[in-house]
Amino acid sequence: MSSKPAxxxxxxxxxxxxxxxxxxxxxxxxxxxxxxTMADAGESAHTDRGRGWYEQNKPPHHG
Incomplete structure (x- = not known):
């Protein structure tokens, strides 16, 4: 038994x-x-970019 009281x-x-x-x-x-505390990866402020921005900034090797 432990010598410490519970x-x-x-x-x-x-x-x-x-x-x-x-x-x-x-x-x-x-x-x-x-x-x-750290910011959640899903809370980044990139939500104002539409599909067009991603299409314009797509790397060449992604077709």
């Missing part, structure tokens, strides 16, 4: 605080390399 909420809080400190330390060292 209903010890203080260990959960200390684990969370430790994770936060670890994250802050990594951010200090490496910086914020990847943003927390």
């Amino acid at each position: 209903d010890d909420h203080s260990s959960s809080a200390s684990d969370s605080a430790e994770q936060w400190r670890r994250r802050r330390r990594l951010d200090e060292i490496f910086g914020d390399v990847v943003p927390e």
Whole structure:
């Protein structure tokens, strides 16, 4: 059996605080390399281009 009580909420809080400190330390060292949220690929602003634009800008090897 584990030596930790199952209903010890203080260990959960200390684990969370430790994770936060670890994250802050990594951010200090490496910086914020990847943003927390990223734009979805389907949300790009190319929707105003009609079929004619794609036909005019089609590479020659696509016939």
